[in-house]
Amino acid sequence: MxxxxxxxxxxxxxxxxxxxxxxxxxxxxxxxxxxxxxxxxxxxxxxxxxxxxxxxxxxxxxxxxxxxxxxxxxxxxxxxxxxxxxxxxxxxxxxxxxxxxxxxxxxxxxxxxxxxxxxxxxxxxxxxxxxxTPQGTPTPGVTAETAPERAELVRVTTADQQDKNKLLGLGLDVTEKADATGVDVVIAGEADRKVLRESGFRFEVLNPDLSATSRENARKDVEFASRTERTELPSGRTSYRHLWEYNYEMKELARKNPKLVRAFTLPNPTVEGLDVVGVEVATNVANTADGKPVNLLMALHHAREWPSAEHAMEWIYELVDGYSHDREIRGLLERTRNIIIPVVNADGFNISREAEPKGDFSRFDYEMKRKNCQAGDSPEQFRTGVCKANPAGAQRGTDPNRNYAGFWGGEGASTSWSGETFRGSTPFSEPETRNIRELVSNRQVTNLMTLHTYSNLVLRVPGVFGTRPPLDEPLNKALGDLMASRNGYTSQPSWALYDTSGTTEDWSYWATGGYGYTMEIGLDGFHPQYSTGVVAEYLGQAPAQGAGKGGNRAAFLDMLKNAATPEAHSTLVGTAPRGYELALRKSFQTPTSPVRQPDGTTKPAIYVQDTLNSKLEATGGRFTWAVNPSTRPYVAGRYGRDPQGPVQQSVQLANPEGVPAENRRFPSDPTGDRIPFTIKGMPEVDNGKVAVTINWGTPATDWDLFVVDADGQVVTSSASGDTNSETAVLYDPPAGEYTAVVVNYSQANPATPDDWSGGRVEFAGPVPATYGPKESYTLTCKDRRGRLVGLTDVFVDRGQTVDVGAVCTDSARATKQRKR
Missing domain, CATH: 2.60.120.380 (Jelly Rolls)
Structure with a gap:
């Protein structure tokens, strides 16, 4: 249009x-x-x-x-x-x-x-x-589709991280549903099909008509709402909200609960001029500088991912209702502050929600819009018109969840203005990301979760495969695993999905030390039927994977409990006169990734300056302030461990007699050679890495390699083409029984098969941890007239409590001077 x-x-x-x-x-x-x-x-x-x-x-x-x-x-x-x-x-x-x-x-x-x-x-x-002009009709001088094409969902086989990055570079609509062996991709029409065919990737069709599915979901949503007076959700809601309903309900909750709920507007309006609204829920909610840890939940970075905002909104109702009727939630609200932003990308969501339910993923399928409404990066002929109706349709805009500074510019984001993961012109170029940056930078956000759809995942840092995990990896994994035990999702690092640069938590965590996670809700599409994507997933009811386990409600509660736990963050204690203002400040620069260019070359990393500046208003006498560690994880070091034993000896894989039939549908078709082997564990050996390798004669033949555990789950794979070897890798593998499954994908000459040989399992020891320098906060104190009366440096680690004493007194300032 x-x-x-x-x-x-x-x-x-x-x-x-x-x-x-x-x-x-x-x-x-x-x-x-x-x-x-x-x-x-x-x-x-x-x-x-x-x-x-x-x-x-x-x-x-x-x-x-x-x-x-x-x-x-x-x-x-x-x-x-x-x-x-x-x-x-x-x-x-x-x-x-x-x-x-x-x-x-x-x-x-x-x-x-x-x-x-x-x-x-x-x-x-x-x-x-x-x-x-009528939808799809070309504007003079502008080429556009004349009719929508059939969209389908396919599963693309990816052998390793390199394959995933190659797939991301094709400019296709890559979903968040992926695992060790493949990625689900939306094919919008014949042009996409041609790109995929010419790429050489293998794929199978999962849904041949996404448009029909979209219309059917919309029809069933109407039926569900008409026959359901009230659901078991905290709000009782029966259908997806509109933007005006989100904003109205938030300010109504604040009006009716003025001591518990505060509605607020984030500082940057959207490109189209909309205000972005959030709420804060806490006892004595107006005193935002009371020193409690902040738990931040946000949703709808991506416009079409409607269930994410519904879950965030239900969590607000959960907290408000729980304060009156649930002793546990009441206690948690007394010890934490909770910020919820249901709709980060207000422009995009408003367009997606009000659009015709087409689901064909064509240029003018606004219902399936993912990005925001930024027009400035588009070619000149596509910059005209409002976001809801413009010559580029839903293709115009920036992906807000690729626009944060964390590893921005690297693999896992598009350099093309029309790509669904377009990263934007610079880090934080978009009002949506600047809103979250300002919020996180000025509050002690100890826990952050951003909600998306779909793929039943709880994702943690890092988002880029080449980045070693932080020193907090065991803690990050434990909390992610706990939440995944409630909703039945898979807990894993973000890079295990595929490389993603410029994401929310890959900036917030590495810059502040506050826990950061992405939750990918459901398995049935970007906004499936409300009864499944919202009601069942939130409450933990069938058919959701979290049925009987608590669902996302219980996972959100786990995050809130973690925020309330002093061992999960840092704590400052001391004394200060009533009405005095304490401030923690730290300013630093962090490099992005080397910045990938559209032609495949890279330019040097950009250094992005961040300033963290949070405040506490003293109530007189002793204070307690929940804060993030003073040393940001980016410089603190990287996770690893010293070897606790020798490395396991290599194992040869014997090729069984005969050649299995060709099989292009593993694991749905299990045909293949199966060779069991054992990975040993402590105290006998300490394996940090396991590499399983097979070889054969000619690259014209194609063998694939999968490794499954004792439960039959694929834990790693290698399925490249145009090669005569495959190597599948596992890091820090649990001890147990495994099976190498070697699949005959295709033969150059079936009459004289080129069988695989040289199979082996090789082991390497763990990589030791590395440690960086300690960083400090600058802690200041101002009296009621705004005069600086106290100043000191503060070093504090996660789980540590530091007594800063009477920081607002002259003696404290003198102590600071003596330290110099």
């Missing part, structure tokens, strides 16, 4: 008034109510409205803006006058609102403004109509 003409509307009234006057909505008092539930009667308190006719077939945009710098909270909704049906709405916390949706020429509309809260008695209304 391409943008044509913009037609500004002069709002008409029954009696002639000036244009300036008619574009101002007025209400003498505020009334906390839904503006989008329906058209309210004339002269209803707290409401003003205008009637207008659409001048085009295209988009209506109804915007509110504060008048004369006034403060307050106004909402806006647009209705079809004839049917009373809601067309669009916006319910952010202030008076900056944008309600946008599709209309037809001559359609009679009611634009309703509602004063929800605050002192502002008036607000400026602007209504524009944007004429649009």
């Amino acid at each position: 391409a943008v044509g003409v913009s037609s500004a509307v002069v709002l008409g009234l029954n009696t002639p008034v000036s244009t300036a006057a008619e574009n101002v909505l007025r209400a003498d008092r505020a009334v906390a109510r839904s503006c989008f539930a329906g058209v309210l009667p004339a002269r209803t308190a707290g409401v003003d409205r205008r009637e207008v006719a659409s001048t085009v077939d295209g988009l209506v945009q109804a915007r509110l803006a504060a008048k004369d710098g006034g403060s307050g909270d106004w909402d806006v909704a647009v209705f079809d006058k004839t049917t009373g049906k809601l067309v669009a709405a916006s319910t952010a916390l202030g008076s900056r609102e944008l309600a946008e949706s599709f209309v037809t020429k001559g359609q009679q509309l009611v634009v309703q403004g509602c004063r929800y809260a605050g002192d502002a008695r008036s607000v400026v209304l602007g209504v524009d109509f944007l004429a649009l």
Whole structure:
């Protein structure tokens, strides 16, 4: 869909008034109510409205803006006058609102403004109509598809990390569902199929018609909502929310629970001008500088991943309801602060949620939009038009979860503006990532989780295979494994999915030391049926893998318990007079990855400066402040261990007699040579690495190698093409019985088979840990007049408590001077 003409509307009234006057909505008092539930009667308190006719077939945009710098909270909704049906709405916390949706020429509309809260008695209304060319029709000078093509889901076989990176570089829509042997990929049409065929990758079709699946899911969602009065979710919700519902529910929870819930707006509006809203839940919630550890849950970096926001929203209800009815949750809320941002990518989600359920993944399938609405990186001919209707369609934008500074520019992100994982022009170029950066940098976020769909995974750092895990790896793994035991997901490092650079936790963890995880929810698509993707997954009900284990609700509770555990973070104690302000500050530079260029070359890494600056307001006397370790994990060192025993002797793999039949469908077809072997363990041997290798004569023949454990699960594989050997690798393998499965994928000449030979299992010892320098925070104290009265350096490790003494006294400052 391409943008044509913009037609500004002069709002008409029954009696002639000036244009300036008619574009101002007025209400003498505020009334906390839904503006989008329906058209309210004339002269209803707290409401003003205008009637207008659409001048085009295209988009209506109804915007509110504060008048004369006034403060307050106004909402806006647009209705079809004839049917009373809601067309669009916006319910952010202030008076900056944008309600946008599709209309037809001559359609009679009611634009309703509602004063929800605050002192502002008036607000400026602007209504524009944007004429649009029919969907898919080329704009002059711009090539576009003339008709959508059939989309399908395929599974691409990937032998190793190099294959996964090669696959990512093809520019296809790679999903988050992957394992040691392959990756699920969306093929949007014949052009994608041609790219995949010419790449040489092997693949099989899992779903031949994603569009049919999308329509069926939408139909079943309607049926489910119509027959279900209330679910067992904390909110009782029965269907996916719209953006205006998220924002309205958050501020309603804050209004009804003012001592427990605080709604807030993040500092950077989106490209389209939307405010991003979050809530904080804690006892005495207004005192954000009380020293409690902060547990941050966020969702919807990717627009089409609707269940992620639903889970985040249900967690808010869980905490609010639990404070009154659950002793454990009440106790946790007394010891922690919880920040929840259900919709990080407000622009993208608003478009995806309101779009037609096509599911064909074509350029103009806005329902399946993944990225934000950044237009500046697109070629000039694609920069025109609003995000919901532009010449590039859903292809335009940046992937927010590839735009953080952590390893930005490396493998695992696209360099192309149209790629689904496009990294953006620079680290933190996008308002969405800058919002999270500012939040994390100015609060002691000890625990962070970002929600996505899909693949039933709990992912931890690092996201890049070539990066050795941090010193915290055992702790990170233990918490990830615990959460995975609740929802039935797989716990693994992010790189085990495939390389991902520029992700949320790969910046937040390495820069701050706060635990960071990604949870990939469900197995059935980006936004499957609500009953499965939300209700079952959150509560731990069939058919979810977490059925009977607690589901994601229990996993979120595990994260919250970890945040409340002093051993999981660091603690500062000391004394300070009432009303004095303590501040912890640290400023540093961290390099990105060497920056990959579109032509395959690399440029030097970019150094990104971060400043961490958190505060505590002293209540008088003794204080306790939960903080992250002073040494950031990026420089603290890398995980490893000293050998505790000798390395196991190599094992030869004997080739059984005969050649197995060709098999291109392993593991669904188990045909292959099977050779058992044993990996020994402590105290006899200490194996840090195991490499299983086979060889054969000519690269024209193709053998594949898989290693399965005693439970029959594939734990590693190697399935390359155009080679005469395969090597499958395991790191720190558990002792036990394993089987090498050698699969005859294809023969150069079946009449004279080229059998494999030279099979062997070789072992190497563990890599010892490495350690970097210790870093400190600068701790300062200011009195009630803002004067600096205390200053000292603080070194503190995870699980450690450091007494900083009477840091606000002159004697403390003198001690600091003597140390110099």
